[in-house]
Amino acid sequence: MRKDYNKTPQELVVDFWDKFFVKKPGKITRIFPRSLYATLLQPSQPSGASSVRNAADSYETAANECREKVKRIVRECNRTNEKFTDPDFDIEFGMDRARNCLYGLIRPEPPLGRDRLRDDRSSSSSSSSSASGDDDEGQSTYSPMSVHRVDWIFESPQFTKDGYSSSDIKQGGLGDCWWLAAVATIANRRDLMTKICxxxxxxxxxxxFVFHRDGEWVSVVVDDNLYLHTPDFDRNVMVAVYDPSGRKARDHRRLYQTGSKALYFSKCDDKDETWLPLLEKAFAKVHGDFDAISGGFAGEGVEDLTGGVSTTVFPNRxxxxxxxxxxxxxxxGDFVFSCGVDPTMEREKSGLTLGHAYSILKATEEVDEEGNRVRLVQIRNPYGEHAWDGTGEWTGPWSDGSKEWTAYWLRKLNHSFGDDGVFWMSFQDMLDNFQRIHRTRLFDDKWTIVQQWASVNVGWVAGYLNTKFIIDVKKAGTVxxxxxxxxxxxxxxxxxQYIFALHFMLQExxxxxxxxxxxxxxxxxxxxSVSCEIDLEPGRYEVLPKVTARRFLSKSTVEDVVKDLAGINSDKLRQVGMLYDLAHSKGGIIDEDEVLLQKREEKKKKAQEREKKRRERAKRNRQRFPTTGRFEGRITMGGPPRRSRTAAAASSSTTSTSTEAGDDGKDEDEDDKFEDAVAEKASKTEVTATKDNSKKKNDDEKKKDNTSAVATGDPVKRESGKKDVGGAAAAPKKDEENVVVEDKKETEEEKEEEERKAEVETTMSDSESSEGEGSDSEEDDRHSDDYIRYEDGQVPWNAVCVLGLRVYAKDPEVTVSLAEPKNAEEGASLVVDSEPVGATM
Known part of the structure; x- marks a missing residue:
């Protein structure tokens, strides 16, 4: 862009920032506007602005809903005598189609190699899933070859054998080790697992099953179809198809498509146990597809399974x-823990898989043979075995086969060596070799949850927002x-295109x-999310949020994705779009679609009010000057020709159209001036006509006097005079009758003309309000003082973030609300502790 040297440097900087930001910031809150739902049933669960509930009540609502879903499905399947097939997540039907159950809207690129990390999206392409919990295989494409039901795959299928156990878990061909590590973390807690299934x-x-999402529990049901590694015998191009006895097909099924080993994704260690692959399928369905659950943090996985709150601990801090x-x-049982190893340029670190998540199963402090206290931690790899390159388990002190394992310790810890993914290490070695540890607090029915959502505009300059949350605590305790x-x-x-990082400050x-x-x-x-745990006394506290944003122009905007995929993969767009709409339907979030509808209704209402005012003014003028039409009719005989009905209607239509194009105040002023001018002209016409009538009346009286004088002077001519007088009198009478008829005719014509005018104006008004509602606003914007003309290809800053504040407390009367600043000074929060906010805070 060429620099304008007629402006000062400060003016140039101001102009740059004026064009850097979008004039009307906003966020898409509905992929599918209300007009697309016009023929559909309305949802039965409207969202409130702020929800208050007991932690156990929230879970029970979702669990009861899930049980009712299962009962209805069982009843229907018994009626039709067929097994349940999930119409919303039919992986069998989707095998040969778009594979929408495997992939999301944006399909992955072909894999770059075995060592490629699937989701090491440290900056440019990260969403909420990040590198710590990524699968080191880095599989970005999935190739299951067949789909079958549980009773076809397993010889003696059982949902669980001897309950749930972390030793059951084995990762499959999906990069969801973060979630499997979370499952393993709680698998030994029967009370937690039964709450999920x-x-x-x-x-x-x-x-x-039920899972926790954005502060609420949600339910989901699935059928028992599962993906397999190997294709069916009759579709396997690697083997001979000719098999008249069926023996080859039976052998093929027994060797490659039977038992847990045949499953493509995660599986239980036991050959007939099914709970893990079905749980994984349900977790994939609630997120839309399997690829959606690839890559993440183990702490977030525990949150999704338990409804707890996780914090990340860096051992070096x-x-x-x-x-x-x-x-x-x-x-x-208030806490559960998991841990992760960050990816580095090295391939392995003392046997641990990099870029991988692990479960912390147990921590214990024991005494050795010499009386020394030893702190040990038992950890598990979700793979359930060593990786193809021998990594996966710790190879340092206290690893399987190390010198620390004497007969004393083997008996004391009841440990046995094996390729099962389970190993021990000292507490200090754990702190030295794992870069992050996730600590998740669990909540029972003693806790109350309150939450409030809001959408905020995020500026380019970082600082605490002038929108804040108010927490009212009635009872002292942990919050x-x-x-x-x-x-x-x-x-x-x-x-x-925007990635947000959250901060907040708590103060009284x-x-x-x-x-x-x-x-x-x-x-x-x-x-x-970010969180804190603190003891608070009764009182009112405020949470000041701060949001920083990063933009990546290489990513597509939401509107571009919708436009591009609406005609390419409409089924997947419908699925993900509805999940998007559901997420943004929470109370407190500005519904941009509703705002647009309100604006359209206001424009339509204003147009109707303007039309009503015009009709009322026309009516008042007709009542005020009831003879205007007659005199205008007489004037036209000697004055300019009257306009035809067609010309009058066209003029009326032109006036109506030009009036609609302006703003309300301007329209009313112009209409008033026009009506005043018409009234003034009509008044002058009436005065002139009245003078003419008076003059004509005097002339008639003079003629009448002359006639009378002639009649009295000549009796012979009296009869003749009477006749003449009668003839003279008859002529004016006839003229008056003609005038009345003409005036009546003209009045009827003008009434018809007025009705035609009103009909034309109403038609134009309705047409403009329905077809050109946006044009007026856009035209006004172009001529407004603050209209900004952006450079070609420029993408202005438009960062809008949806925030939610949740508060957990053992106080049933705790509340949270949203507060706006009272004035500009109160909203200026760029300074904390009398010092400017730093670059990372």
């Missing part, structure tokens, strides 16, 4: 290790505060900057 009918083939150790060995954004994993491909209302705590992300890849 709430209902099933193995004969019908229907299974119901620990202040008091003893305090953390006490939490790790906590026996009352967990979570600031989160919508989990974009549920609508992958529609995240947009009126605290004048004396904050209680400040919270920021553990690193730039932790995007879904």
């Amino acid at each position: 709430v209902a099933r009918d193995e004969d019908v083939g229907v299974y119901g 620990l202040l008091r290790k003893d305090r953390f150790w006490k939490e790790l060995v906590n026996a009352d 967990v505060i979570v600031l989160s954004q919508l989990d974009s994993r549920y609508f992958k491909g529609l995240e947009g 209302v009126g605290g004048n900057g004396d904050h209680i705590c400040r919270v920021r992300p553990a690193d730039d890849r932790q995007e879904r």
